[in-house]
Amino acid sequence: MTRTTLITDARNTWCPGCGNFSIQHALKAVLLEMVSEGLPLEQVVLVTGIGCHAKMADYLDVNSFYSIHGRVMPVATGIALANPDLTVICCAGDGDAYAEGLDHLIFAAKRNINLTVIIHNNRVYGLTTGQYTPTSPLGFRGRSTPRGTVEKAFNPLELVLASGGTFLARGYTRKQPMVRALIREAIRHRGFSFIDVLQICATYNDPHEMYDRLTYSLEGHDPGDFDAACRKIREWDYNREAPIALGTFYSVEEPSFEERFRRTPQSPAEREAAIRAHLEET
């Protein structure tokens, strides 16, 4: 029964007003759409880290790997390697993907492995009660930095672009239809697709007034133009106020990693013959 709604019976424990709801709705809607267009739902695998965002694995009634903090990308990479036909979607936190496991994000982009990565970028550690993350602005006061951070945020899109990602976008949880469109586009994209979603954390970090004021939709932007992508990505540096573009910054086709590892499994008899032949040669 729950199959038609894609929602499990697990009790939802996100705070009222949390941006995660918006991402959940968007993702659910896209999946239902794609299923109605013929995608077998069982082909979908959701991989999450640990954090508020990660509860998506409990809430969505799809295959899921509720992994550990920071390790969404390698888990997802392993799944895509095992079966390149699966649609592997990653919901990762900013603490997850930008701090604990940043290297994996960069290598997933470098390999251009076919994953759809949605970063629930609330710019705070939600579940551990409000510490700064790598995208918290300079001076952010969290529980580990009560006098304010002394390091600037980095711009994750810049990093992923430098790493070789082939699809880069930014969303905002209070612009749900666009998030939905971006997720759809990202899943369709063959290769590494990355969406940094600015997510409201109602409890520890809620800059919605600022986002509402500064965000705008990319228009007339050519996502095949690398230099234009750079410029637009750099417009806002996650520290100072500046216009914040939403939409797809960059999208190009490149060979994807997991395809190079497609193999027909060897039967036991074939394997045995292969070993025998090998040992004879040695």
Add this chain to the structure above:
Amino acid sequence: MTRTTLITDARNTWCPGCGNFSIQHALKAVLLEMVSEGLPLEQVVLVTGIGCHAKMADYLDVNSFYSIHGRVMPVATGIALANPDLTVICCAGDGDAYAEGLDHLIFAAKRNINLTVIIHNNRVYGLTTGQYTPTSPLGFRGRSTPRGTVEKAFNPLELVLASGGTFLARGYTRKQPMVRALIREAIRHRGFSFIDVLQICATYNDPHEMYDRLTYSLEGHDPGDFDAACRKIREWDYNREAPIALGTFYSVEEPSFEERFRRTPQSPAEREAAIRAHLEET
């Protein structure tokens, strides 16, 4: 006695023709120069990872922390935090800094902590006998990829620039005087200084013919110009042949991390009083 030469009695075991010799000479020369100009040698601390490059810790007769594979940056960060007056120099391998411990490199740059980072980028794991690294070109045949890699190299300078590094340069071991000049400049620079040194590995990866042909010195380049730095950094992507600029791409002044943590240590009496006062308030 060895103090004047800065070389210990340890037996040198680099292969004949190895580019590490060139970096060693350059570094030694710079240190001797700086010492003659008044830098107290005991203020210098060398931090290395594990790999051929890392033997520098055994060979140079300076304070050193011969650490573990991939962890040069956090060790060096800890040292700089402990004592911001030390001159902390990092010799890291490309396997070290770009694979095993890439996240630390990015965060060191993000923090703009005052380190001088020299990457011995031979684009191969030397000590473990010749596997590809993140800067090995697409198709590189190493012992873990005998049919050639299926992922492109990334451009480490692009990544460090996106991370917030304030000094970025590239050297080449067969241009020793320039390497020396760059190291000197990097040590002088207050903040995170990063030099990607293209290093010949005589045994597993020796593209010196190609480097000799394609490298050129940056001239008339303004290292304060971010966009120009981007352009020059992107000229060569570590995969296809293209002109390879050597020199300082980028250099700007920003507040450095360790300075924010300068503290006069608390005496036991002060500490005791502080605890007493604290508990009284609680």
Add this chain to the structure above:
Amino acid sequence: MTEWSVLIGGRAGEGLNKAGMILCHLLQERGYHVYLYYDYPSLIRGGHNFSLIRAVERPVFAHRDRVDYLLALNQETVERHRWRLAEGGVIVFDASAVRAEGVGLPLQTILREVQAPDIARNTGIIAGFSCAAGIPWETMEQVLEREIPRGIETNLAVARKVYGAGCTLRQIPELPRGRRHPILTGNEATGIGLLAGGLSSFIAYPMTPTSNLLHFLAEHADRYRLKVVHPENEIAVMLMALGAAYGGERVAVGTSGGGFCLMTEGLSLAGMAEIPVVIVLGQRPGPSTGLPTYSCQTELSFAISAGQGEFPRLVVAPANPAQACRWSTTALNLAWRYQVPAFVLVDKNVAEGAADFDPGGVPAVAPRESVRWDGTGTYGRYAGTDDGISPWLSPPSPGQTVKVNSYTHDELGISTEDPLLTVRLQEKLQRKGAALAAEVGRLQPVLSTGPADARTVLLTWGSCTDPCIEVAGEHGLRVVQPVVLWPFPAEALRAALSGADRVVAVEQNTTAQLARLAAAEGIAVHGRILKYDGRPFSLEDLEARVREVVA
């Protein structure tokens, strides 16, 4: 013995931990020692949270199932905890949200009248309780003023309305009391202990149950001129700590099992390079993410054997905030003395449980230094000595080089692959371990409570200790707690167990890890009382289990 238990429950995000602390303060004002157990799931709002406070004439660190007062902010609290209500127990509840028998308070109306925010419902309930328990208005006012930093006026207005309308139902009598003490969690007490040990840097990545140690030290960094750093992940934490220690800082890190996994490679480096560091390791149920906000004792074997290779280390496991403070100081001092990694192995119950804390228990601040280099000849970071401890030097030192090394090395710190130097290095580490063990043996590493001639002994550790002591008291049993778990104090333990013919291990894990350690030393354990649902033993729980086993 006069004692009282109070439970306050509601939804996550409603400030139930804070409310529990206020109740502790109120009861302390009435002359009691207090203990707070705080139970919450891993989420920010909406799950069921509760604080359980026990107030007793003497210091305790254990709770009872039975409660005298049940304070309910929502219906779920009543449903979940009604079974706990003792005879004559009273339910105090928000009548606008809960249906129950007892003291129903029209909190919605009251809050609306004084335009108080929702969070002030806690104050309302606390006022209802105070009134029912016969706690004088002045006492309550004073505590609220001290403990509520913002909006005290509105809160007092709420309290006044509730208190004014009520009457005393079940008096909690005042006891003659001494000096009021601060109420500290284990995390805070650990922090104070580290500070008393001379801590100058603290580096951590947040992870329950030690995140609050990071928060506590970050909050008070200025006061102690402390460097507090929260880096990108636990690998960086450990390696930065080692860099800082090399540079001359006295440094500790905090984490839990999952984060500790990532520190193990650095731990082994600390062992080889002989760099001191203190690791506050907070246990929570695994494997893996498990139950992040609950408790267990499953990392003992792991802490003892983590990291490749063999090297000396110290593991202490305090049972409560008082021990946490004292042994954290000791851990820091021994780490620096012996240049080894030292663990303060706590569990969630110790780390986040709170109790009134006697400031007299804070060790004197007299940081024990490493042996210092005497300045003659050439400095060798790993110079050979009888006890395996080489003099310490942090750079800069004019004319000398300080070389630390993760490879097998000679006395100067230069790498070697020579078999004889390898053996020498291994034996140096062993000698250092033996010296550490000898010193540990002199520190009373095993605590024993109860009749020395009792034939039955509860052998336990960490947060199971205080419940064991209370239960054992009633049965005339002895309780033996090794506080130091490594170097394993086999001799002291054998002495503490002498005359016992029935040793029962009480642990919060599935494999009886302490019992296994003892067995490896030839110390037999005859029974096991194990618990692994993440919750601490209540006295009733443990009492029943003990009765089964000793029967």
Add this chain to the structure above:
Amino acid sequence: MTEWSVLIGGRAGEGLNKAGMILCHLLQERGYHVYLYYDYPSLIRGGHNFSLIRAVERPVFAHRDRVDYLLALNQETVERHRWRLAEGGVIVFDASAVRAEGVGLPLQTILREVQAPDIARNTGIIAGFSCAAGIPWETMEQVLEREIPRGIETNLAVARKVYGAGCTLRQIPELPRGRRHPILTGNEATGIGLLAGGLSSFIAYPMTPTSNLLHFLAEHADRYRLKVVHPENEIAVMLMALGAAYGGERVAVGTSGGGFCLMTEGLSLAGMAEIPVVIVLGQRPGPSTGLPTYSCQTELSFAISAGQGEFPRLVVAPANPAQACRWSTTALNLAWRYQVPAFVLVDKNVAEGAADFDPGGVPAVAPRESVRWDGTGTYGRYAGTDDGISPWLSPPSPGQTVKVNSYTHDELGISTEDPLLTVRLQEKLQRKGAALAAEVGRLQPVLSTGPADARTVLLTWGSCTDPCIEVAGEHGLRVVQPVVLWPFPAEALRAALSGADRVVAVEQNTTAQLARLAAAEGIAVHGRILKYDGRPFSLEDLEARVREVVA
């Protein structure tokens, strides 16, 4: 017993491992079983390397100090190893570089004459040896042709010149021989064993002593349609492996202690999420970087207790390539059967030592699957069963969801914090562990050699086993080797030790880790022979130590 030892030494980078292998092949052609120990420091060129080959009538995996032939490419080899020369032993050396008594070969001249590269000096020395040992030219020619892939003509030219000028000095007689066998290192045999177990993916980050397993499987990936991936670091290795296993691959990883540290968090995830994976863990001396290219047995306790929380796992520790092959197959099969992580715990001596390998010892390829879901009702990844093993399903499966979870979870894989479900999960894991232990008990987990009534037993494991067996033989002792070390086969061990009144542990570490494990099960160990210089026991070494202890 007829046996011969040959040492060939020179500088790193001069191909001494390859030369050792060629010597093995030559001696095998003469009808001998062979063993190769390869000793090299962690550097690419210039240090001292040597291969030590022992040729015996029956299979062996141990070396002697004494050698009959010393083949020296440089003076250092003669100086370092002269003491080894047995009476009547012969030194064969490059007279252009070495001064010694014996067979001096003018290799510089010869190489110049035939314009051979420097590396062909090996061939020259080998030819000198072959001639001196009376190995027929045809045999040598055939072996060289088979083993030297490039430039065989030049090499043969060198060999011809050397061989032509020499004469037989110390004949190595031909033995009647069976079928020629491949000569495999432990790494290769492990690879073959994993492949026989149905391996479909191998993921590793290079680290001595298991890098060569990665290289071997990468080299032969096409032949076996294997996915071989070398990711950014060991954390990624472990997590990719778990992702791949979830996706349906049979996957193993390879590493050493330092890299394994970084896998421990993923290991615990494997335990909680019940995802199988095989970890080939190669031991090398620590702590930390230590001696990267030498050997030890220090990760037993670590492998058993690594990772937060408590969960079942399998640890097997083969003694030689033959066991490595067989037990790697078993490890893979049991991992997938029980959905647990399984270790193949080797040491450098096993991993990089080589011996002739009987292909008949390769287990039949019959991958043992997990229990499969029967397709009825709703699939629950963690469905409760008597033995704790839940049916396995990899996505995609129409109409079903496969949810794995690092949190404490219910049968469907949804997170829970409920105490009863927590207990149920913990007990499910315990039952699974018990089922695994029961199966292990039926697999002959403890091997016993020598007289069953011998009162003195050498209790040993891993690469110490074969030296023990050879030495024990001369003293009439029993040797007991637990091949499975976890679940600890206490019963089988007790049975194997029955009647013994003197148990002596022989291990390559400082703390006698196996002895400790045995003690924890109440099995007493009376003596310890420990070695911790990174080098394997030679038979003379061990003989002397055993004589001391059993005296």
